[in-house]
Amino acid sequence: MANIRLHNPFMKSLAVLVLFFSLPVRAQKTMPGDVVIIASKILHENRTVYIHYPKTDSSNVNKRFPVLYLMDGESHFDMLAQYTDYLSRWDVKVIPQMIVVGITNTKRTRDLTPTVSIINYFGKPDTSAVSWMKPSGGNAEFLQFIQEELIPYVDANYKTQSYKIFAGHSFGGLASINCLLTQPAMFDAYVAVSPSFWWDREYVLKLTDRTLQKGALLNKKLFYSDASEGISDSSTFHTNLLKFDSLLSVKKIKGLEHEYKYYPAESHMTEPVSAYYDALRFIFRDWKEN
């Protein structure tokens, strides 16, 4: 997996010298990946995304790859890049090789929340002018950016298959489920690690109930999870995840394969380590290389 790359001609001559004198040689370790800045007309700003792709070798030179679109790229892109690389290695091979697109944030609350709201985690209005909750409610435009600008860019520049996954944590988990409910055609599989269902007095939980018709058809995969996330006496995350899980059971949606995992030994911030791994294993549990 390592790329030995001596980064300039001076280093190359140095390497030869150093070997001659039996001293250590140093070079920089790299991982295949691009940093792309997209000037979004929809969001009226530049958006930075990280793109990791499988190394090309004789075994995959003509292959095209599924794409995992990940929110909070600055937090979990390296994790997913590493998981998808390792788990698709020839001697592990429990998932296919994959392209990972990590979308980094500009105004996170704006992009990942579905409604304009100043109601905080405790159900109380946060009226502060500089509240971290402001601005909010831009998730529809963010999804439009992904659909109309990001996905076309990735499809034009990388060897993509049509199979796409959308994954996020916390507000990113909320956005993932909001996308499944409002734009289900965008992705084939959805991952919501500790979705912030508390947003706007459980807006997305209520939307789930309104949107999913009992016995309807929705050929998707969905993984969702929570951890030990109690703040004071409240453990809203767990209560809401249990509600969401039983809603899905009651609705008996045809074709929707879903898995719920609870990680009582993990915190809100350590949970993604286990949850993103389990989500990949769940999505590809029936996968066999053809």
Added chain:
Amino acid sequence: MANIRLHNPFMKSLAVLVLFFSLPVRAQKTMPGDVVIIASKILHENRTVYIHYPKTDSSNVNKRFPVLYLMDGESHFDMLAQYTDYLSRWDVKVIPQMIVVGITNTKRTRDLTPTVSIINYFGKPDTSAVSWMKPSGGNAEFLQFIQEELIPYVDANYKTQSYKIFAGHSFGGLASINCLLTQPAMFDAYVAVSPSFWWDREYVLKLTDRTLQKGALLNKKLFYSDASEGISDSSTFHTNLLKFDSLLSVKKIKGLEHEYKYYPAESHMTEPVSAYYDALRFIFRDWKEN
């Protein structure tokens, strides 16, 4: 965590042009890390190691870091580099920032096994001239290389603390436990993910029994694990790990904190994803930033 680095002057001019025309800009994503080639006098060969280190910023500019020495660097270095980075982030912070040294293989069986043996996993001699088991028995020299050449190099060139961890998988797990038994002073904590106790008719299991005196003092931490690894009817890994675990219970070694984890849902090759994470959490479970 990302480094935006435009890799040559042409790319830099391109970037400016491209921004002007509102087209995407691409640059290469990097992760801090070195590839070092050490000309070993002990092993009479060049050894390639990968070295990952925390990014320096205002919060850690004067800090020195523990070092994790990892066998099979080509397989699990990226995983450990990513875990130690993520788990030590300011908003996760369940372990300290760390340097990870991944030792890649030349002759893996030679370096990681403690005895010359042609007895295979099934307890039968493998007499083939080209057997993958040959050569074997060089673990003492490999440990000497680490002690006398690698550790001094890392200490001289990176901001190290004295706290050191030794970690390996399969033959690497065997080597980790062999080091604990024969050179316990080398490391403060040892990780053995599915150690190949089957080697040479359970040589290291017998060595454990001979070496560890009941009630002796050994201030170390030790994590060991196995997964679903049955080959045919035999599941030697699990049987041997259970034996090792009860040996440690019986010996009541003072100061030795040990944890055993069994991962029935994982295979020999997927186990490291969970086991290396759990090992880091175990080793640093009482850690608090000072």
